[in-house]
Amino acid sequence: MNNRGGIMKRNLWITIIPAILILLIAVGCNNLGKKPIPEKIGSSQNAKEASFRSNKNVKNETIKVIVExxxxxDITRYIYTSGITEGIxxxxMKSQVNGTVEELYKQLGDWINKGESIGKIDNIEYEAQLKQAEANLMSAQASYNSFKLQMKAAERLYKQKAISENEYISTKSNLQKAEAALKGAEASLKIAQKNYNNSKFISPVDGYITDLPLKIGETITAGSPVANIVNSNKLIVNTGVGESDILYLHKGQTVMLNYRDKIQKEGQIIGVGVSKKNNTATYPVKIEVVNSNERLFPGMVVTCKIYTQTYRNVFYTSEDNLIRELDQTYLYTVTEDNRAKKLAVTTGKVIEGNVIIKEGLKSGMRIVTDGIENLSDGTPVQIKITRKY
Incomplete structure (x- = not known):
């Protein structure tokens, strides 16, 4: 039995090994005609350069392009920033006194003028204190007036030596006491008046009531919130710009505000900071906008567009039309015989995606704006569209 098992194993290996060799030979032959897979180019710029290199050998192929x-x-430079609108x-408002809310004269969303009452608490006690203070003041005023007349008489009699020095000094002291009492009464009246006014929740400003947490019948204490009041007839936008932009800004400068392309308003810079905000890289800028039709509301995020400078009679084109190789920048133009020409240019400022061309470009030259990736110097082109400005 053992000899029989060994013979079977040998026969199995004799069958498997030739099959494996045949498979390896077949795979090797299949790969002989294949080219190695090239490495992927890691960036769009490298891809563009690779495309330029690959196209150098196909100059006879006509490429369709769009030109300008x-x-x-003229091109205008703007500064863009954003901020949140706030009421001017x-x-x-917080309560300055304790009491039970008795009446409410205004509702949420109502306009209130400075000096108007929002409501009142049970203020009988404060009203009584006010009347008592008014009476005390009248009494103190009368007493002061009486002692003032007595003092005039005492001065005349003292000069005539009709009264003693002690009588004169006593009359003068009484006048001073009356004057002090009058001032005290005036101060007490101010306090009583303030407490009485506070019991009626007198608004210190004009504006809309944006929050009114009071309820009739509830008891409030000093420090409890009464109402939020916002005047949105004018709005403030606090924003900021970087150090490269702050040099262009000044008070009185016009600003265009935009809310989601639905509302546009013209505003004005009313403040420019001379140092950066704490822990930021921006300088504070304060913008005011008249909101007479009240289309904007406090708390909206708006985009601010600020005019800075207009560059007159300059050549410029889109950044996308430029080719950068090492330290040199190029454009593709189209010659009179409709061939691509790689033109070296000197660039200037970048303004909203456009680049000012300082040198190298002349009026009337046709700049390739579409189809650049398929061009090399001298490639024949067919112009599909010519854009003129």
Whole structure:
């Protein structure tokens, strides 16, 4: 039996080994005609350069392109920033006295003028204190007037030596006491008047009531919130800009505010900070906007567009039309015989995606704006569209 098992194993290996060799030979032959897979280019710029290199050998292929005609034009630079609108006045009224809310004259969303009452607490006690203070003042005023007349008489009699020095000094002291009492009564009246006014929740500003947590019948204490009042007839936007932009800003400068492309308002810079905000890289800028039709509300996020400078009669084109190789920048133009020409240019400021061309470009040159990735110097082109400005 053992000899028989060994013979079977040998026969199995004799069958398997030739099959494996045949498979390896077949795989090897299949790979002989294949080219190695190239490495992927890691960036769009490298991909563009690779495309340029690969196209150098196909100069006879005509490429369809879109061009724009170079022409000196004006281009304006703006600064863009954003901020949140705030009311020109935005306060939280708090109760200065204790009591039970008795009446409410205003509701949420109502406009209230400075000096108007929002409501009142049970103020019988404060009203009584006010009347008592008014009476005390009248009494103190009468007493002061009486002692003032007595003093005039005492001065005349003292000069005539009709009264003694002690009588004169006593009359003068009484006048001083009356004057002090009068001032005390005036101060007490102010306090009583303030407490009485506070019991009626007199608004210190004009504005809309944006929060009114009071309820009739509830007891409140000093420090309890009464109402939030916001004046949105004018709005403030507090924002900031970087150090490269702050040099262009000044008070009185016009600002265009935009809310989600639905509402546009013209505002004005009313403040520019001379140092950066704490723990930020921006300088504070304060913008005011008249909101007479009240289309904007406090708390909205708006985009601010600020005019800075207009560059007159300059050549410029989109950044996308430029090719950068090492330290040199190029454009593709189209020659009179409709061939691509790689043109070296000197660039200037970048303004909203456009680059000012300082040198190298002339009026009337046709700049390739679409189809650049398929071009090399001298490639034949067919112009599909010519854009003129």
């Amino acid at each position: 005609v170079a022409k000196p034009r 006045t935005d306060i939280t």
